[in-house]
Amino acid sequence: MAMMDTDLQCDVLIVGGGLVGGPLACALAAHGVSVAVVDREAPETALAPAFDGRASAVALGPQRVLAGCGLWPAIAPLAAPIREIRVSDGASPLFLHYDHRVLGSDPFGWIVENRAIRQALSRRLPALPLARVLAPASIQALRREAGGVVATLNDGRSIGAALVVAADGRGSPVRAGAGIGLTKWEYGQTAIVCTVAHEKPHGDVAQEHFLPSGPFAILPLPGNRSSVVWTEKSALVPGIMAQDDAAFLAEMHERFGDFLGGLTLEGPRFAYPLSLQFAKAYTAPRLALVGDAAHGMHPVAGQGMNMGLRDVAALAEVLVQAKRLGLDLGNAAVLERYARWRRFDNLLMLGLTDAMVRLFSNDIAPVRLARDLGLAAVNRMPGLKKTFMRHAMGLVGELPRLMRGEAL
Numbered sequence: 001m002a003m004m005d006t007d008l009q010c011d012v013l014i015v016g017g018g019l020v021g022g023p024l025a026c027a028l029a030a031h032g033v034s035v036a037v038v039d040r041e042a043p044e045t046a047l048a049p050a051f052d053g054r055a056s057a058v059a060l061g062p063q064r065v066l067a068g069c070g071l072w073p074a075i076a077p078l079a080a081p082i083r084e085i086r087v088s089d090g091a092s093p094l095f096l097h098y099d100h101r102v103l104g105s106d107p108f109g110w111i112v113e114n115r116a117i118r119q120a121l122s123r124r125l126p127a128l129p130l131a132r133v134l135a136p137a138s139i140q141a142l143r144r145e146a147g148g149v150v151a152t153l154n155d156g157r158s159i160g161a162a163l164v165v166a167a168d169g170r171g172s173p174v175r176a177g178a179g180i181g182l183t184k185w186e187y188g189q190t191a192i193v194c195t196v197a198h199e200k201p202h203g204d205v206a207q208e209h210f211l212p213s214g215p216f217a218i219l220p221l222p223g224n225r226s227s228v229v230w231t232e233k234s235a236l237v238p239g240i241m242a243q244d245d246a247a248f249l250a251e252m253h254e255r256f257g258d259f260l261g262g263l264t265l266e267g268p269r270f271a272y273p274l275s276l277q278f279a280k281a282y283t284a285p286r287l288a289l290v291g292d293a294a295h296g297m298h299p300v301a302g303q304g305m306n307m308g309l310r311d312v313a314a315l316a317e318v319l320v321q322a323k324r325l326g327l328d329l330g331n332a333a334v335l336e337r338y339a340r341w342r343r344f345d346n347l348l349m350l351g352l353t354d355a356m357v358r359l360f361s362n363d364i365a366p367v368r369l370a371r372d373l374g375l376a377a378v379n380r381m382p383g384l385k386k387t388f389m390r391h392a393m394g395l396v397g398e399l400p401r402l403m404r405g406e407a408l
């Protein structure tokens with residue numbers, strides 16, 4: 001790649017230093033690939049409780065990616081293991097029960113507040129000599145040319161790189177600027193997210209109740225606390241969000257049930273409108289898309305970031321290998337290898353989560369009966385249950401090295 005006359009020169013420019021772009025930067029910089037990360041938010045803004053109240057279910061495979069990026073030691077003390085999963089359908093007594101012991105001693109995964117991941121990133125990235133973080137900053141102009149990429153920031157600084165990675169989320173200005181289209185549809189559902197403290201311990205059990213308006217999930221956090229993801233018809237959400245805390249809590253308690261005793265709200269509530277979207281291409285000359293910039297899914301199965309971390313593992317492996325071979329990191333063949341590895345896998349997960357949303361978010365009696373019988377049947381088939389568990393844990397498919405827990 002030709003050297004350019006810029007203020008900063010690196011191998012890879014990553015736009016978006018969030019839950020996917022941040023780990024990618026750590027993985028690359030720890031393995032000989034220099035990176036610059038540009039994010040529109042200052043790191044301290046992204047750590048504030050009002051920024052993102054979500055917690056993420058991190059499956060075993062993607063947890064290994066966070067470990068391989070050197071982030072897990074800072075996250076682990078703030079993560080709660082998931083040792084059992086219970087799935088129920090409305091008031092139906094039939095439910096699906098998963099116990100981690102069926103597959104061995106590892107938990108299925110962990111629930112981590114997004115802030116804890118951001119906090120680990122804000123410590124790890126500055127400690128890596130090959131990583132530069134430029135935030136808050138935004139890209140004013142981006143030129144992708146035969147010899148490399150040149151970005152101009154809003155403060156006038158310029159960055160030269162062999163490759164630009166769009167990790168700038170669902171709205172991805174970098175994807176839009178490259179003219180990559182989206183296939184997208186709305187679910188007419190919005191996820192209300194909040195954290196609650198409860199009287200009784202959750203016992204490391206994650207619960208998901210399928211209600212006609214959408215799934216209601218209770219995800220264990222450290223201590224007697226849980227993260228709630230309450231999916232509701234979008235039209236009803238402004239009214240629910242406008243309620244005072246007591247009325248909101250009372251309405252939530254009806255769905256939550258009494259099994260964990262009394263509830264108190266911790267911190268603010270957040271509302272996320274839900275849609276499915278996927279980019280029509282994962283790469284363009286000197287550009288690769290990762291995470292939500294490439295694919296956005298319904299949180300019913302808690303897989304969005306998990307799939308993003310699979311993207312990280314695959315792209316990091318491809319780029320680190322190319323660097324060791326002395327190849328141009330923006331080379332079309334290098335990028336094509338990444339796209340082929342990830343596109344089909346992500347489309348499969350998008351299809352599965354979409355089917356789950358459609359199957360469970362309705363109250364038509366024959367559909368309800370069929371899915372309840374289906375849940376009960378799967379519950380009695382240990383072989384099929386194990387297969388589902390291994391999929392949800394991110395242990396199936398052509399796994400990149402980081403997902404297998406191996407060094408790059």
Ligand SMILES: Cc1cc2nc3c(=O)[nH]c(=O)nc-3n(C[C@H](O)[C@H](O)[C@H](O)COP(=O)(O)OP(=O)(O)OC[C@H]3O[C@@H](n4cnc5c(N)ncnc54)[C@H](O)[C@@H]3O)c2cc1C
Nearest residue numbers: 016018019020039040056057168169291292302304305306
């Ligand atoms: C309610 C809910 C619950 C979820 N639960 C789970 C779960 O349990 N498990 C799971 O795996 N996934 C879950 N997800 C999905 C998960 O949150 C996303 O997949 C994940 O956040 C994607 O990360 P990302 O880094 O690609 O994008 P984002 O998290 O959107 O980060 C994008 C980053 O880019 C920056 N940025 C944006 N625009 C610009 C710009 N123009 N210039 C510079 N920087 C920019 C932003 O500041 C941000 O830091 C959930 C989603 C929702 C809505």
